[in-house]
Amino acid sequence: MDVFTGFNVARQAFDLLKVIRDGRDESLIREAAGELSEKITELQMLNAELSGLYQAERQVTMELREQKKKIEMFAVMGSNYELHTTDGGSTVYRLKKTDNENFQYHYLCAHCYSESRIAILQPKPERSQHAGFFIHYCPQCKNEYRMQKVPFSELPQTVRPFPH
Incomplete structure (x- = not known):
């Protein structure tokens, strides 16, 4: 009707x-x-x-x-972040730098950000290294991101290159 x-x-x-x-x-x-x-x-x-x-x-x-x-x-909230490529080649969002001396970056999942969600990447607890990079993951969508290079001294012996 x-x-x-x-x-x-x-x-x-x-x-x-x-x-x-x-x-x-x-x-x-x-x-x-x-x-x-x-x-x-x-x-x-x-x-x-x-x-x-x-x-x-x-x-x-x-x-x-x-x-x-x-x-x-x-x-x-999203206007406070900028696109960033990590040392490992992953694309993430990070908090824009401020004048604060004690400033610490934190990173957001690019996938969640594209869906208008703020999801702060977390260090992966198990197997936190892969191919010489620290791995972070998104607690919401479970995507993983290669972040900073693992210092040479922390690389497992089997991954270290032979000295020349």
Whole structure:
């Protein structure tokens, strides 16, 4: 049903009320009263349907407002980061440098960042080195990133190049 159907049903109900009010024939009045009862039931069903649509629309509006709020928050937070390529060739985002002397970089997952999520990369606890680089991972999407070179003294003997 749509709004126009509701208007038509209401108009029909109003016409039936006129028949009942102006009618002189008892059987015609009873028939009109029965039809009026059907039209009232039809209007009640339409009202329930419209109420459901209204509630669904309100829910969608609330969800869109929440998404907008998240996007705006990400835009503010995300503007503090810049694209960065690590020593290992991985592309990540890192916090922009400040004038603070005790400044420490932290890195964000590029995949999550592209989906408007802030996910700080963490050092991988087991097997934290691979091919001479420290490995960090994203706790949300589980992507791994080669970061800084492992100092020569920390490389396993089997990975160290032969001295010349």
